[in-house]
Amino acid sequence: MEPALRIDFIALVIIIGVFLGVFISFFIIKKSFKKNLPNLFMGLFILAISLTMFEGWLNYTGYIFRFLWLSNFAEPLNFLMAGLLYLFIDTQLGGHRKKQYWLHFIPSILWLGICMFYFLQPPEVKYNDSLQVMNLDYPRLVENQTFSDDPLGVRNNTNLLTGIYFIIYIVLGSRKLLLKVKSLGESIFTTTNTTLKSIRNISMHIIAVTIIFIIVKNVFHDDVGDHFIYLYVSFMIFMTAMQIMNQSAYYDTVSTFLEVPTLKYQKSSLNESEKNRILEGITSQMENEKYFISSTASLSGLAKAIHESPHHVSQVINETLGYSFFELLATYRVKEARAILKTELGKKLTIEEVAERVGYNSKSAFNTAFKKLTSQTPSSFRDS
Structure with missing residues (x-):
């Protein structure tokens, strides 16, 4: 039974x-x-x-x-x-x-x-x-x-x-x-x-x-x-x-149910001058304000900082720079890390501390991004 x-x-x-x-x-x-x-x-x-x-x-x-x-x-x-x-x-x-x-x-x-x-x-x-x-x-x-x-x-x-x-x-x-x-x-x-x-x-x-x-x-x-x-x-x-x-970054863009990804920006109202203006805001935040250093950096946060919609900021990053938002973050973070590693302070810091200074919470994620962009690990770059 x-x-x-x-x-x-x-x-x-x-x-x-x-x-x-x-x-x-x-x-x-x-x-x-x-x-x-x-x-x-x-x-x-x-x-x-x-x-x-x-x-x-x-x-x-x-x-x-x-x-x-x-x-x-x-x-x-x-x-x-x-x-x-x-x-x-x-x-x-x-x-x-x-x-x-x-x-x-x-x-x-x-x-x-x-x-x-x-x-x-x-x-x-x-x-x-x-x-x-x-x-x-x-x-x-x-x-x-x-x-x-x-x-x-x-x-x-x-x-x-x-x-x-x-x-x-x-x-x-x-x-x-x-x-x-x-x-x-x-x-x-x-x-x-x-x-x-x-x-x-x-x-x-x-x-x-x-x-x-x-x-x-x-x-x-x-x-x-x-x-x-x-x-x-x-x-x-x-x-x-x-x-x-x-x-999730999904909510940072304008999406509809079952939207086809290839049509993402087909109906965008942005013209070239507006794209250039948004690009200048993105560049200013990244290079002058070093927005990427924050470990909580997000597409919505960047868009808010330059008073634009996340959808338009994502479009400009994708179409003008050829990056996703997270690829753009990684590019600036690795660039900043290289600059730190070349200094006397950088020689004293642990790799994890360098990672935290440029916005990474994970040492392994930092190592992966660094090696992908430079073909070297942070340690080998510092030693060379």
Whole structure:
């Protein structure tokens, strides 16, 4: 007899969080692959946590009994998420041991190997296991088990090992963050540094999730209370989606539903003299006011500074200069960084400090832009 399905408000919130998390992670990974390591690791983290939530949703609703082949499919990701978060922090704060990044994937790979013994079990074993972890009072099936699903005897301690794994990485990430804050002579709670504030806030959320995890595992049996964890994570994903939408450059241009990109400026009312006037305003802001130095520089902010519409400013940048707004920012920022690196002060500053002085929050994004425009890394440029 198959357990009844449970579809309620909690199940609805979690599945929306899953779909939204996968959707967001796809674009973050796509846009940052080989270009922005911090964002790449964050995209992978959101994907991993979304897949873990999906497994939890299957258990909570009872759909797992209709898709037994998916039973515990996300378990190896428990030993990947904290590592991805640490790599996000490390690359944001100037990590440079790129060849050692793969080491943080080892726990997940090892656990995947351990789980293979379970994945190869017949459906009866997975059915009984799902009944047990969800504490459901249904008759068990007769198992035809040819080999143990846990020959090393470690999967019975999955929750304990997951908690230890997260705590270790929280300690490592917190230590790295606190050392960086101390080196800058700031306070973690009052810092105005955008990068530090972002990492601090993310770290606090992960600590909160870990605390909820520990409480849930001590109060409830097996996976019964996991939906409390997933509700909090869904809230985090919803907030992330709102932040992305609020910061999107899409709203800086005049767009209509399903507008064809190639027709973007076809109906523009700008003539050549107006374009030249707007170009002069853009150039003045960039070269005289150094608008690009602000880490929050945006197309809408630039347009406001020269009293023009974002759509017209974007058009002039695209058509007259042949750049996107962000390419224009990168050009001025790299030019400014080259000037700094040639000075005596520039020789004393760290690359991350130079990056922050020209408007970058991420060292890796700065390195990528610098190398793309100069064919050199900032360090090799300074050394030469």
